[in-house]
Amino acid sequence: MSTLDAVPTGIIRTGKEGRLTPNPLARQRRLGLALLSLREQRGHSHAELSRKSGVSASVISRTENPFGDVHRKPGLLSVRRLLDALDVERGSREWTLIESYAEEAASSRWWESSGFVRMGDGQRTYALVEAxxxxxxxxxxxxxxxxxxxxxxxxxxxxxxxxxxxxxxxxxxxxxxxxxxxxxxxxxxxxxxxxxxxxxxxxxxxxxxxxxxxxxxxxxxxxxxxxxxxxxxxxxxxxxxxxxxxxxxxxxxxxxxxxxxxxxxxxxxxxxxxxxxxxxxxxxxxxxxxxxxxxxxxxxxxxxxxxxxxxxxxxx
The missing domain is CATH 3.30.870 (Endonuclease; Chain A)
Known part of the structure; x- marks a missing residue:
């Protein structure tokens, strides 16, 4: 009998070693929302932010909306350039939090190892969501x-x-x-x-x-x-x-x-x-x-x- 019905949806659970194991797609999602919110607060279009940061408008768009290609990882250097261009102070709580989203979204995944690279795109999507x-x-x-x-x-x-x-x-x-x-x-x-x-x-x-x-x-x-x-x-x-x-x-x-x-x-x-x-x-x-x-x-x-x-x- 499962304990699922007794567990509230969204309760914080930890892995076997006591650490929270973040889902990379969830972190991509939160990274995108955070960058989108900052860009809109600053009143920048994709083109304006691209000129200011040196990051292409297409990369900015994909980072803000990861569901166009859920297997594409965010570039850490690009994210840091965007944070600089959005006037987020380096080392601040906001910078550290958004940077952590990017690092967790870009983390290695078990299905990227040589034994699983040909397991199929559909199954990779299931594995990504289940992680x-x-x-x-x-x-x-x-x-x-x-x-x-x-x-x-x-x-x-x-x-x-x-x-x-x-x-x-x-x-x-x-x-x-x-x-x-x-x-x-x-x-x-x-x-x-x-x-x-x-x-x-x-x-x-x-x-x-x-x-x-x-x-x-x-x-x-x-x-x-x-x-x-x-x-x-x-x-x-x-x-x-x-x-x-x-x-x-x-x-x-x-x-x-x-x-x-x-x-x-x-x-x-x-x-x-x-x-x-x-x-x-x-x-x-x-x-x-x-x-x-x-x-x-x-x-x-x-x-x-x-x-x-x-x-x-x-x-x-």
Missing amino acids: GASTIREYAGMLLPGIVQTAEYARHRVLAVTGDGPVADPDPIVRGRQERQRQTIGGVADYQLVLEEQAIRRRPVPPAVMLEQLRHLLALMDDERVSVRVALVDAQLAAGYAPRAPYAHVTYPDMDDPPIVVVDNVTRALLVTDSAEVSGYAQLHHRLREAALSDADSAAYIRQAAGELAATTREA
Whole structure:
């Protein structure tokens, strides 16, 4: 049973070593807002600030709005030039705070190491949003989400999607999913998953692989920070609360970092940052959890499905 429902959204949490682990995208967001606010207070256009700082207008615009390319890191030298041009006193509290945003946004990320560079743009976006999360509320329909997949389940799914296409080697993608699981569910995040019944009953991989996957899911549920609930096909949902696509609603330890939603539209991961829309996903997830089986009944359902599959596998 997860402790998520007892944890207020945005409460400050610390990592295993007692330090707050900032999300780099959240820091990019705060850096952009801080620089935008200063520029508007000083009455500068992008062009005027560019002339004064020596930083191109396009770089200023991208820094103020990081969601155009969330994987582009801010340049520390450019940020310092902008602060000088905006007449922020070096060494002041304001300078130090904004500089810290830039440094944390530009920090190294585990998926940049050689073993993960080919894990896919969509998965990189998921990893970026999940980094340092305090809560992840996820919904999946036909398939189990990447973050809970076993290596073999992931491998079969990658090959089924890509076939002989440009991503014929599944290993980097599989490693990425395994590392995401280790970094989040194996880290400090509370994880709350709602699964459609089809994700348990459907067999998109060989029976032995599916059986291993169901047993792995049950093992994850032994962690008190993990909640998995199964929504049966006849579950009663309130009007307007039927999800159209898989999503993850993510919150962060620092209460000043707004939540972000990632929506999986098959070809790429879409980010939702508008506060009203993000709040709508939080409400949706609450309704889905209420309509689904309880944690205990979900575990029993998954255990029964695994038992039936094991019997079928033995017979074969």
